[in-house]
Amino acid sequence: xxxxxxxxxxxADAINPELASPLDVTVFVSCYNESQYIANTLDNVREAxxxxxxxxxxxxxxxxxxxxxxxxxxxxxxNRYPTERILFRRNLVNLGWAHNYVDAAFLGxxxxxxxxxxxxxxxxxxxxxxxxxxxxxxxxxxxxxxTQGRSIYxxxxxxxxxxxxxxxxxxxLSYYNGLHVHLRYNVMRWxxxxxxxxxxxxxxxxxxxxxxxxxxxxxxxxxxxxxxxTALSFRNFLSVGHTLFDILARRLANWTYKKGTSVPASTxxxxxxxxxxxxxxxxxxxxxxxxxxxxxxxxxxxxxxxPGTIDVTSASFGQNCGAAKDNVLDWVRxxxxxxxxxxxxxxxxxxxxxxxxxxxxxxxxxRCSAGGRTFEKLRPPPEPxxxxxVPLDCAGEGxxxxxxxxPAK
Amino acid sequence: MTVFGSFxxxxxSWIGPGSKQFDLIRIYALGALIGFFFLxxxxxxxxxxxxxxxxxxxxxxxxASLKGQVLNGGQGRDIGMALIxxxxxxxxxxxxxxxxxxxxxxxxxxxxxxxxxxxxxxxRAAYWTTLAGxxxxxxxxxxxxxxxxxxxIFFTIVSLYxxxxxMLTTRPRSLYIxxxxxxxxxxxxxxxxxxxxxxxxxxxxxxxxxxxxxxTFATAIFxxxxxxxxxYISNLMGNTESEIGGVTGPGIQLFYNIYTNSSExxxxxxxxxGPSVSLILNRLHQxxxxxxxxxxxxxxxxxxxxxxxxxxxxxxxxxxxxxVATQSNREYYYLIMxxxxxxxxxxDRILLNASLEIARVHPLYILELFLRNSLELxxxxxxxxxxxxxxxxxxxxxxxxxxxxxxxxxxxxxxxxRFAQRALxxxxxxxxxxxxxxxxxxxxxxxxxxxxxxxxxxxxxxxxAWFSWFSTALGLLQQWTGAAWLTRCSSRWLSDRVxxxxxxxxxxLLWNVAxxxxxxxxxxxxxxxxxxxxxxxxxxGVVVFLNLAQRAIWLLRMRLKMLVxxxxxxxxx
Numbered sequence: 017x018x019x020x021x022x023x024x025x026x027x028a029d030a031i032n033p034e035l036a037s038p039l040d041v042t043v044f045v046s047c048y049n050e051s052q053y054i055a056n057t058l059d060n061v062r063e064a065x066x067x068x069x070x071x072x073x074x075x076x077x078x079x080x081x082x083x084x085x086x087x088x089x090x091x092x093x094x095n096r097y098p099t100e101r102i103l104f105r106r107n108l109v110n111l112g113w114a115h116n117y118v119d120a121a122f123l124g125x126x127x128x129x130x131x132x133x134x135x136x137x138x139x140x141x142x143x144x145x146x147x148x149x150x151x152x153x154x155x156x157x158x159x160x161x162x163t164q165g166r167s168i169y170x171x172x173x174x175x176x177x178x179x180x181x182x183x184x185x186x187x188x189l190s191y192y193n194g195l196h197v198h199l200r201y202n203v204m205r206w207x208x209x210x211x212x213x214x215x216x217x218x219x220x221x222x223x224x225x226x227x228x229x230x231x232x233x234x235x236x237x238x239x240x241x242x243x244x245x246t247a248l249s250f251r252n253f254l255s256v257g258h259t260l261f262d263i264l265a266r267r268l269a270n271w272t273y274k275k276g277t278s279v280p281a282s283t284x285x286x287x288x289x290x291x292x293x294x295x296x297x298x299x300x301x302x303x304x305x306x307x308x309x310x311x312x313x314x315x316x317x318x319x320x321x322x323p324g325t326i327d328v329t330s331a332s333f334g335q336n337c338g339a340a341k342d343n344v345l346d347w348v349r350x351x352x353x354x355x356x357x358x359x360x361x362x363x364x365x366x367x368x369x370x371x372x373x374x375x376x377x378x379x380x381x382x383r384c385s386a387g388g389r390t391f392e393k394l395r396p397p398p399e400p401x402x403x404x405x406v407p408l409d410c411a412g413e414g415x416x417x418x419x420x421x422x423p424a425k
Numbered sequence: 426m427t428v429f430g431s432f433x434x435x436x437x438s439w440i441g442p443g444s445k446q447f448d449l450i451r452i453y454a455l456g457a458l459i460g461f462f463f464l465x466x467x468x469x470x471x472x473x474x475x476x477x478x479x480x481x482x483x484x485x486x487x488x489a490s491l492k493g494q495v496l497n498g499g500q501g502r503d504i505g506m507a508l509i510x511x512x513x514x515x516x517x518x519x520x521x522x523x524x525x526x527x528x529x530x531x532x533x534x535x536x537x538x539x540x541x542x543x544x545x546x547x548x549r550a551a552y553w554t555t556l557a558g559x560x561x562x563x564x565x566x567x568x569x570x571x572x573x574x575x576x577x578i579f580f581t582i583v584s585l586y587x588x589x590x591x592m593l594t595t596r597p598r599s600l601y602i603x604x605x606x607x608x609x610x611x612x613x614x615x616x617x618x619x620x621x622x623x624x625x626x627x628x629x630x631x632x633x634x635x636x637x638x639x640x641t642f643a644t645a646i647f648x649x650x651x652x653x654x655x656x657y658i659s660n661l662m663g664n665t666e667s668e669i670g671g672v673t674g675p676g677i678q679l680f681y682n683i684y685t686n687s688s689e690x691x692x693x694x695x696x697x698x699g700p701s702v703s704l705i706l707n708r709l710h711q712x713x714x715x716x717x718x719x720x721x722x723x724x725x726x727x728x729x730x731x732x733x734x735x736x737x738x739x740x741x742x743x744x745x746x747x748x749v750a751t752q753s754n755r756e757y758y759y760l761i762m763x764x765x766x767x768x769x770x771x772x773d774r775i776l777l778n779a780s781l782e783i784a785r786v787h788p789l790y791i792l793e794l795f796l797r798n799s800l801e802l803x804x805x806x807x808x809x810x811x812x813x814x815x816x817x818x819x820x821x822x823x824x825x826x827x828x829x830x831x832x833x834x835x836x837x838x839x840x841x842x843r844f845a846q847r848a849l850x851x852x853x854x855x856x857x858x859x860x861x862x863x864x865x866x867x868x869x870x871x872x873x874x875x876x877x878x879x880x881x882x883x884x885x886x887x888x889x890a891w892f893s894w895f896s897t898a899l900g901l902l903q904q905w906t907g908a909a910w911l912t913r914c915s916s917r918w919l920s921d922r923v924x925x926x927x928x929x930x931x932x933x934l935l936w937n938v939a940x941x942x943x944x945x946x947x948x949x950x951x952x953x954x955x956x957x958x959x960x961x962x963x964x965x966g967v968v969v970f971l972n973l974a975q976r977a978i979w980l981l982r983m984r985l986k987m988l989v990x991x992x993x994x995x996x997x998x
Contacts, residue, residue, distance in 0.1 A: 289438075292446040299453055303533070306461045311522045313465070317859065318850045346842040350849045356858060364728050371725075402729040402813065 039101075040071040041150065042124030042200055044131045046113055047079045051086040053136035055093055061132055062100065064143035071147065074101035076120045077134075081110040086134075114208065114215040121203035129200035138195065142235045146197060153231040154199055155223060159191035161234035177256075184264045185221040190232055192217035202228065210262070212255025221263045225270060318354070326352045326408055330381040333367050334399075337374030348380055357409035362400035375399065384410035442552040445544065449537055452555050456536050460565045464529050466860060466868055468828025468838050469521055469852040472572035474502075476843035481507035482516060484661050504658055505580075505612030506573040519845035521852060525569055531579035532565035538582050539961055542589040546926035547968050554964025561882070562875060563956035570826050571841075571852070577613040578954045581620075581937075584610055585929050585958075588624055592925040595632050597639035603628070604643040608650045616940045621647050623932050631925075676777025677762070677769070678944045682794065683780050684761070685810045685946075687753045689817045690790045692783065694750040699782030701775050705765050706746055712764030713742035722763060732756070732813040755810040798942035803959075804887040805880070806952035823879060823949050825872050828855065883952070886959040892966035894931065896923040917976060919969055927965045934958040 017025060029036045043061050047054050058075065065073050079087050087106050094102055103123060107116070121129050128150055132138060142158070149156050174191070181192050193216055206226070208218040224230060288295055331348035332341050344367050352358035362378065370376070376399045400406060442448055481502055510516070513523030536559045543551035558564065567574045584606040591599035603624065611617030629640050687693065696703035712722045718738035726733045736756065740748060749757045766772035784791045801808050807820045828838055839852050857865050900920025903911035915921070934955060941951045 288450070289443050289447040292444070292450055295450050296446070299450065299457065303457060306457070306464070307526050307529075310461070310464050311526070314522065314851055314854065314856075315520075317854055317856070318847070346849070347839075350839040350842050350853050352853070353850060354854050369725050369727050369730070369733075399730075402731075 037125055037127040037200065038072075039074055039124075039126040041065075041073045041128040041130065041147070041197075042120070042126030043073060043075050044117065044120035044124070044129065045075060045077045045134050046116055046131060047077055047082060047086050047090065047134035048110070048113075049082045049084045049086060050134035050136075051082070051084045051089050054086055054089055054134045057132060057134050057136045057138075058090075058093055058102075060136065060138070060140045060143065062097075064140045064147060067140070067144050068147050071150065072126075074103065074124060074126060076123050077102065077104045078116040078120055079104070079106045080112070080116055081107045112211050113213070114211050117215065118203060118207040121200050121207070124200055126200055128197050129203050130197045131195050133195070139236070145235055146195075146233055149231060149233055150197065154202070154228040155220065155230040156197035157189060157191070157220065157230055157232045158194035158196070158235045159189070159232055160194070161236065180260065181217050181221070181263065184260055185225070185267060187221065187224055189220070192220060194235070196220060198223070199228075208259070210255060210259045212252050212259065214256040214259030218259045218262055222266065225266065325354050325356055326358060326382050326384065326410055327354075328352055328380065328382045328408075330379065332379045334370040334374065334376035335379060336377045337371035339370035339376070343368075343370065352382070352408050357407070359405040359407045362402065362404045362406055364399075364402055378406065380406065380408065382408055442549045448540060448544075448552045452536050452540055452552070452559060453533065455556065456533050456559045456564060459559065459562065460529055460533050460568070462868075463562075463565060463569065463827050464525070466827075466856050466864060467569050468855055468857075469525065470570045470826055470828070470838045471841050471844065471849075471852050472570060472574075473840035475571045476841045477502045478506040478510050478573070479515065479844065481661070482510040485511065486516065503573070503612055503614055504654070504661075505609065505614075506576060508612070509576055515848070519847045521571060521844075521848045524571065528568040528570075528575040529565065531575055532568040535564040535579060535582045535957060538586040539957060542582075542586045542929075543926055543961060543964065545589070545593045546922040547965065550964050550968045554961055554967075557964070558957055558960040561956060561960060562871075563953070563960060566826050566953045566956070567950075573613050574950065574954055577610065578957065580606060580609040580613060580617075581933055581954075582957060584620070584624070585933055588628070588929040589926070591628055592631060592929065595636060597636060597643075600628060600632070600636065600639050600643040601646065604647040604650075608647055608654075611651065612654070616937065618651065619940070620933065620936055623936050624929065627928060627932065675944075676773035676775070676780060679780040680761075680776035681758060682798075682944060682946065683783055683791070685753050685755055685758055686794050686818065687783070687790070688751060689753075690787075690793060692787050692790045694753075694783075698786050699779070701778035702782050704775060705761055705779055706750060708766075709749060709761060709764045710742050710746045712760075713745050716741055717745050723760070728756070728813045736815060752815055754815045755812055756815075795939075795942050798947050799938050802938050802941055802947035802952060802955070803890075804884055806883065806947050807949045809946045809948055818946070823876065825875060826953065827872075828857070883959070886963040889963035889966035889970065890931075890934075890959065892969040893923055893927045893962050896920045896969050897927060897931065900924045917973065919972055923965055923969060927962055930958050930962045930965070934962060 017027065017030070026036070043065070045054070045057060045061065050057070054077075058077070061075060065071055077090055079090060090104050094104055105119075105123065111119075117131055120131070130146070132143070146156055146158050174193070177193070178189070178191055182188055193213070196216060196219075198219070202223055203219065206219065206222050208215040208222070210218055220230075328345065328349040330342055331345040333339060333344045335341055335343075347367060348360055351360055360380070378400055440451075481504060485504070485507060509527055510524060513527055515521075515523060536555045539558060540551050540555040543554060547554075564578075567578065584603060587599055587603045587606050590596070591603060604621065607617055607621040607624065609617075610620060625640065625644060629637070632640065684694070694702050694706060696706060713720050716738075717723050717740055723737060726737055736748070737745065737760070745760075749760060761776075762772065765775055798808075805820075807823055808818050809820075809822060810816075810818055811821075839849065842849060844852075857868055860868075896915070896918040897920065899911065899915045899918050900923065903915040903920065937951075937955055937958075941947060945951065
């Protein structure tokens with residue numbers, strides 16, 4: 017940069033903008049008609065951060081146009097703790113949680129950023145547990161290890177939502193609606209455009225898709241202390257649907273254009289190791305093609321036998337001793353059909369012994385596919401020895417039977 | 426040197442163990458390369474009695490009745506393979522393509538399961554062992570054999586994978602999947618029933634108290650499924666209450682081995698062994714009257730007339746009974762089958778009782794027979810009693826399953842002609858005949874290498890398995906006694922990792938060996954089925970061996986250094 021620009025900027029900040037943050041963490045406390053709980057929530061946040069002890073922090077409270085006296089309670093709190101870094105903003109119109117979330121990130125100056133609900137729903141211990149992992153990854157993703165206190169309906173809905181987001185995003189996270197910790201810069205740079213409750217999932221999927229590291233942290237369940245959640249309203253369903261669509265669209269776009277990741281999705285290893293998914297897909301396609309090719313080649317070979325191959329038309333053993341004609345046709349045919357030459361092994365165990373005391377003849381008649389010639393092989397008595405080879409071929413060894421020659425098909 | 430080192434590192438990174446996904450892809454790629462080579466160029470083999478399963482499949486869909494039919498010489502068939510025939514669409518296509526595609530897919534999946542089963546404890550050894558297993562052709566060796574062997578091996582490997590998952594995680598889910606997968610093995614062959622009771626105590630011991638409830642449920646699932654299956658197959662076969670409930674005739678199966686080997690161990694049949702043996706000899710005598718040559722039941726004995734004349738027809742009834750009692754062989758076994766009872770269930774009951782009577786009087790003979798067959802299957806397989814000969818057990822029949830001696834021999838690849846003509850045409854087609862010479866050369870080179878090294882490799886695998894077994898024994902002894910010296914020993918023998926990785930493999934291998942040893946002969950076909958397990962066990966054995974060798978070399982070097990030090994020479998290096 018030029019010396020003039022250097023008066024305003026630092027080179028390090030241009031490369032890693034989040035380094036410019038003077039504090040460790042910005043905690044955003046959202047407030048909407050929480051006059052009963054907001055003071056306790058703020059106490060919890062302060063106590064949790066004090067318990068960690070090593071973190072520098074600030075608290076940003078945004079009152080989203082509450083109709084109760086939340087603003088008064090917060091003002092009194094600020095007056096009570098003048099030495100704490102607490103910033104309070106009151107909206108004149110209701111903007112929504114997602115909007116305030118991003119606004120708070122812009123107002124703050126911590127490296128990391130976390131939201132805490134103003135309804136005192138999160139115990140101090142949970143906050144401590146999450147803050148202890150600060151710095152271990154770009155994103156901390158709390159999830160509920162136990163589901164005590166939650167109705168089956170809420171649990172089912174929550175699991176279905178998580179499964180759906182996992183399916184659409186291709187990720188494998190345990191929970192998307194926990195109160196995540198992000199790099200504050202990421203919240204500003206990659207903030208979600210949605211207004212509904214799906215913004216956390218949207219932001220998380222976007223950041224993970226860009227290769228930011230994350231760590232999942234098991235925490236205990238927290239439940240609202242008052243009233244019913246508005247998360248299940250029809251309006252929110254629409255909004256969440258929109259978010260899910262965005263997640264899917266982004267995934268498809270990333271896949272199509274092969275870009276969008278500022279950090280490599282996976283590092284280390286040689287080329288095929290890094291692109292194992294593509295290789296697996298290629299192998300699956302090759303396998304399917306291989307099976308199809310084999311089946312096709314086998315069926316073609318059966319339906320169109322090559323030139324000069326054997327077609328056994330008759331095979332009888334002991335017909336001169338009263339045995340049925342073609343009593344061994346299946347055996348000889350299964351052994352020799354379709355081959356250019358074949359040495360049929362005489363096996364009395366397979367062929368049976370139709371008349372033990374009679375000297376049996378072993379008659380085989382076959383046709384060659386090339387030239388339409390029909391050969392006949394007649395083996396005179398006595399019957400062949402066990403394992404004796406009876407040769408069949410289409411090279412003219414057989415005796416041509418006059419009058420049986422037929423044109424080729 | 427740097428360039429050379431970089432080259433070596435490059436080669437190792439391509440062929441050496443890497444991430445799990447990359448390993449799986451390379452193993453699959455190698456397996457697919459080999460699998461498709463033999464799919465395209467190998468012969469289809471149809472085992473004798475394979476069409477029984479098609480009959481079962483037809484009976485399942487209600488297109489045929491099995492009432493009064495005798496499958497597999499009265500020993501029956503299990504339903505698993507029939508279900509695969511149904512899935513393959515054979516009843517509509519009349520083609521082997523579907524069933525072979527399924528079997529080849531099983532062959533391609535098996536190495537992946539083997540790798541995943543071993544990886545948690547021995548990541549690098551899992552990779553090399555699986556590659557070796559794939560190169561040995563073990564997973565796809567029986568994939569073009571039309572019989573129940575390939576699905577049986579596949580579901581055995583699936584059970585092993587699930588069992589090892591349980592050893593790793595002790596999650597109840599694995600227990601339930603295990604009971605289902607072992608039931609699938611059971612559907613392929615009745616041997617699976619026993620397998621569950623071998624694996625269950627290990628799971629109970631390893632899973633701890635918190636899994637007892639799940640073990641009980643998993644057992645209940647297995648027993649319930651087996652009970653339902655027995656009822657179903659009984660109805661399908663049209664059996665009555667008094668007849669055998671299942672499909673397998675244990676008496677027919679057991680008596681074969683006990684009788685055909687008896688004269689080799691100096692045991693002969695005599696009425697004093699018990700009432701059932703006496704009944705057998707009596708019925709054989711009645712069957713041979715007025716003389717074997719004139720007997721209606723023994724007339725037209727299949728096979729060469731020379732053998733029948735010399736070993737059956739030239740004797741009187743008394744002489745023939747004496748010969749059967751003292752010179753056991755496979756043909757005389759069929760004589761007994763022919764004469765003792767017409768109905769398979771009665772025959773099975775008599776032969777089972779006769780087997781128990783022989784075992785009661787000659788327990789050492791049974792033990793010796795069992796041990797001999799077990800050792801043969803583990804180290805020197807391929808022993809059998811031939812047909813139309815009175816010779817004792819001999820070694821033979823090592824046939825490359827993809828078609829030995831193509832162009833010259835015939836008939837070896839089709840042992841059952843009861844299939845549709847289209848399917849038989851597929852089986853009689855020899856693909857290699859139409860290939861360029863280099864393909865045929867490659868095929869026969871692989872064939873020759875396989876044939877030449879089959880036995881040496883089997884012996885080596887058997888020896889390496891002992892490292893795993895010794896390590897397991899040390900570890901278990903250490904857990905039992907808690908002795909300090911055993912702790913040191915088991916640590917050197919890697920027992921803490923060898924036990925969970927190999928106990929399932931050992932259980933499956935030894936169970937199958939025991940079943941074969943007691944019920945059938947140690948044929949190559951059964952050994953092909955156990956080859957994958959043998960290789961896995963040997964892979965673990967190699968790790969133990971290398972660890973011991975590494976330590977021995979280290980100790981030797983230390984000793985040498987100390988010797989040099991004491992002799993006053995300066996230590997170099």
